[in-house]
Amino acid sequence: xxxxxxxxxxxxxxxxxxxxxxxxxxxxxxxxxxxxxxxxxxxxxxxxxxxxxxxxxxxxxxxxxxxxxxxxxxxxxxxxxxxxxxxxxxxxxxxxxxxxxxxxxxxxxxxxxxxxxxxxxxxxxxxxxxxxxxxxxxxxxxxxxxxxxxxxxxxxxxxxxxxxxxxxxxxxxxx
Amino acid sequence: xxxxxxxxxxxxxxxxxxxxxxxxxxxxxxxxxxxxxxxxxxxxxxxxxxxxxxxxxxxxxxxxxxxxxxxxxxxxxxxxxxxxxxxxxxxxxxxxxxxxxxxxxxxxxxxx
Numbered sequence: 515x516x517x518x519x520x521x522x523x524x525x526x527x528x529x530x531x532x533x534x535x536x537x538x539x540x541x542x543x544x545x546x547x548x549x550x551x552x553x554x555x556x557x558x559x560x561x562x563x564x565x566x567x568x569x570x571x572x573x574x575x576x577x578x579x580x581x582x583x584x585x586x587x588x589x590x591x592x593x594x595x596x597x598x599x600x601x602x603x604x605x606x607x608x609x610x611x612x613x614x615x616x617x618x619x620x621x622x623x624x625x626x627x628x629x630x631x632x633x634x635x636x637x638x639x640x641x642x643x644x645x646x647x648x649x650x651x652x653x654x655x656x657x658x659x660x661x662x663x664x665x666x667x668x669x670x671x672x673x674x675x676x677x678x679x680x681x682x683x684x685x686x687x688x689x
Numbered sequence: 690x691x692x693x694x695x696x697x698x699x700x701x702x703x704x705x706x707x708x709x710x711x712x713x714x715x716x717x718x719x720x721x722x723x724x725x726x727x728x729x730x731x732x733x734x735x736x737x738x739x740x741x742x743x744x745x746x747x748x749x750x751x752x753x754x755x756x757x758x759x760x761x762x763x764x765x766x767x768x769x770x771x772x773x774x775x776x777x778x779x780x781x782x783x784x785x786x787x788x789x790x791x792x793x794x795x796x797x798x799x800x801x
Contacts, residue, residue, distance in 0.1 A: 515738075516692055523695035523729070527702060530722045534706040539714050546718045549699075553725050560732050561742040561755045568764055569728075572771045576721070583778050584714065587785045592712050592792050600709070607708040611701050618697050628692055629738035636758040644745050652743035652757040657764060668765045675772035679779040 516628055519556060526552045539589050543580045547573065564653045692733055699726035713781045713791040717774060724770045728763050735759035 529548030536542040550573035557566040594600065626632065633640065639656055649655035657665055703726060706719030735756030741749070743757035781791065788796050 650745045656761040682779045
C-alpha cells in the first residue's frame, strides 16, 4: 500500500517538475493534468471515493479552462536569462524551502506513522451519523449536517468566484 | 513515513515554481500543485490500515472506517481550489489582452 502510493507520488513529482520546465505552455498544462489525475488514483487507494469523484470533475474543468485560455492567447514560453534578479529569486526560494524543511521535521515527529491514525473527534461522528442524520455516507452526513455552515461558506465562495469571473471577462479595459 | 516526505517534496516543487517562474500560467500551475500536495497529505493522515470507505453498508459486523473528517474538509477545499484557479485564469487572460504577454516583468502597471 505504502509502496504503491510512493510510486504514484514519485510520478506526480516528475510530472510537476516537467510542468514547470516545459518549453510549450500546452504541454505544461497536460503535465499538470498528470498530477491531478494521479491524485484521483491516490484518493481511490486511500478509500475516499467521494473525493475521487469530485477531483476528477474539478480536474477536467480546470484543464478545459486552462486549454481555452492557452488557445486564446499564446503557447510560447518566455525566454528567461539568468540575470541578477533571477539569482535573487532562486536563492530566496531556497531559503524559504530550508525554513519549511525545518518546520516539517518538527511537525512530522508529532504525526502517527502512516496507517495508524487514531480517531479523536471523528469517533463521535462515526457512531452517530446514521442515527442523527439518516445518511449512509459518513462524509456527506458530516458535510451537509454537522458542518453545514462550512458548506454554506463554500457555496458562497463558488458564487462569488463565478460573479468575479463574469465581471472580469465582461468589462472593457482602458487601452 | 516516506509518503509524508514525498508529499512535502511535491509541495516544495510547487513553491519553487511559484517563486522562480516568470509566466502567469506557470504560476497558476504551481499554485494548483501546492494545493494538490496539501490535499493528499491530509487524506494520508486520516488513513487507517485495514479500514473501509466511510459508507455504512451493513454488510460487515463491527467495521473500521477511515477517518471521514479530513475527507469532508478536503472536499470543501477542492471546490474552493477550482474557484481560485478559474478566477486566476480569468485575470490572466484579461492581462494578456491588455499587455499581449504573460510575462510578469512586462506588466509594469501592477507595481505599487
